[in-house]
Amino acid sequence: MRTDDLINLIAQDTRPPVEVSKALLLALVMGAATSCVLFFAVLGFRPDVADAIETGRFAFKFLVTLSLFSIASSLLSAMVRPGQGATARRWLLLLVPILLLGAVIVELIVTPSGLWGVRLIGSNAVHCLIVIPLLSFFPGVFLFRAMRNGAPDNPGQAGAIAALASAGIAATLYASNCPDDSPLFVAIWYSAATLAVVAIGYFAGLRFLRW
Amino acid sequence: MKNLAREEEWASWMRSAMAGDSKAYHKLLNAITPYIRVMARKRCEQFGAPASEAEDVVQEVLLAIHLKRGTWDIARPLGPWISAIVRNKLIDSLRRRGRNINVPLEDVIASLESDERVSVSDRIDIERILGRLKDPQRTIVRSISIEGVSVRQTAEQLKMTEVAVRVSLHRALKALAAFYSERANENG
Incomplete structure (x- = not known):
């Protein structure tokens, strides 16, 4: 095909393009809504949620998960815009492990060392490792569908960031069900679940977000 | 300064194009194609691929620009966005053709015809x-x-x-x- 012919052809396709930012926002809303429905249908809040809200440890879990969610989400649109991918804002993500590390240190100081093991292992680590990835699934699928309209410079990285945002949604929901509030538990098990989701997101990105 | 004016013109054409103006779109595509072609030829030469392949790359880039134009932030300049698309597509497409880099000499001569x-x-x-x-x-x-x-x-x-x-x-x-x-x- 002659390039001039192709240009004629392309110039006639004047239907407005999908706006990636809008598509991503919609995907976040849809994904979060789907996970919420799933969460409240199957798990729901923990029985003592009214008391728990007043404790610092319980509140801290949401500080961590919501920071993860908001920082990762704010990076999404740059990830799928050519020439914007690797911005310095990525480093904001480090805030989440720093928060966790700080809380772990405080916890180690205020808790007798005899309790460290109990707090770390908690009561339901396996539950955490299963529920967070499962609740990440729908936001992840919606986000990937929206990102397919984009053109990521680095598809693996874009997939990983989408996975982080999804895990942020999942972990926020799960935190309101999970009976373990110690930062020791959160730092180990929430992180392990999130990293598993991120690894899947990275490889899924390489596979599905190429353009 | 001249480049800035040109880029401003391209950006305004792209904005019109995204609003449905086919003529502006045609102008834009015609204006950017020679630049894409220069880049594609340079790269193909570097890898010993024939010029006809460079034209394939040009067309692939044009299609990518078209299908992904929703990723251009209209508040930003158009040039860097186009360059990023071109770079991504060039790397991608040359990498995929990469194993074929040992193009026989006859083909190179043919491409010079x-x-x-x-x-x-x-x-x-x-x-x-x-x-x-x-x-x-x-x-x-x-x-x-x-x-x-x-x-x-x-x-x-x-x-x-x-x-x-x-x-x-x-x-x-x-x-x-x-x-x-x-x-x-x-x-x-």
Whole structure:
């Protein structure tokens, strides 16, 4: 095909393009809504949620998960815009492990060392490792569908960031069900679940977000 | 300074294009193609690929610019966005063709010959490309690109609505983009 012919052809396709930012926002809303429905249908809040809200440890879990969610989400649109991918804002993500590390240190100081093991292992680590990835699934699928309209410079990285945002949604929901509030538990098990989701997101990105 | 003015013009054409102005879009595509071609040829030369392949890369880049124009932030300059698309597509497409880098000397000599040779292979290409498309799309592509008929006239000829023709055209362009990357894979 002659390039001039192709240009004629392309110039006639004047239907407005999908706006990636809008598509991503919609995907976040849809994904979060789907996970919420799933969460409240199957798990729901923990029985003592009214008391728990007043404790610092319980509140801290949401500080961590919501920071993860908001920082990762704010990076999404740059990830799928050519020439914007690797911005310095990525480093904001480090805030989440720093928060966790700080809380772990405080916890180690205020808790007798005899309790460290109990707090770390908690009561339901396996539950955490299963529920967070499962609740990440729908936001992840919606986000990937929206990102397919984009053109990521680095598809693996874009997939990983989408996975982080999804895990942020999942972990926020799960935190309101999970009976373990110690930062020791959160730092180990929430992180392990999130990293598993991120690894899947990275490889899924390489596979599905190429353009 | 001159480049800034040019870029401002490109950006304004792109904004009009995204609002549905086909003429502005045509101007933009015509204006940027020579620049894309220079980059593509330079890279192909570097990898010892023939010039006809560079033209394939140019077309692949144009399709990518078209299909991904929703990722351009209209508040930002257009130039860096185009460069990023070109760079990504060039790397991608040369990497996929990469295993074929040892192009025989005859091919390189052939590529230095007249444009005639290029246009012959072009003709084979379009038959192959059209052969891959299903029917309303095939007729629409042939009519608009080769015969230069407008969308409205094409719609009248095919007894379709203009909207249906545009939908079909959009699908055809997506199929073309897929066809290019597939073919690059075959070569690689």
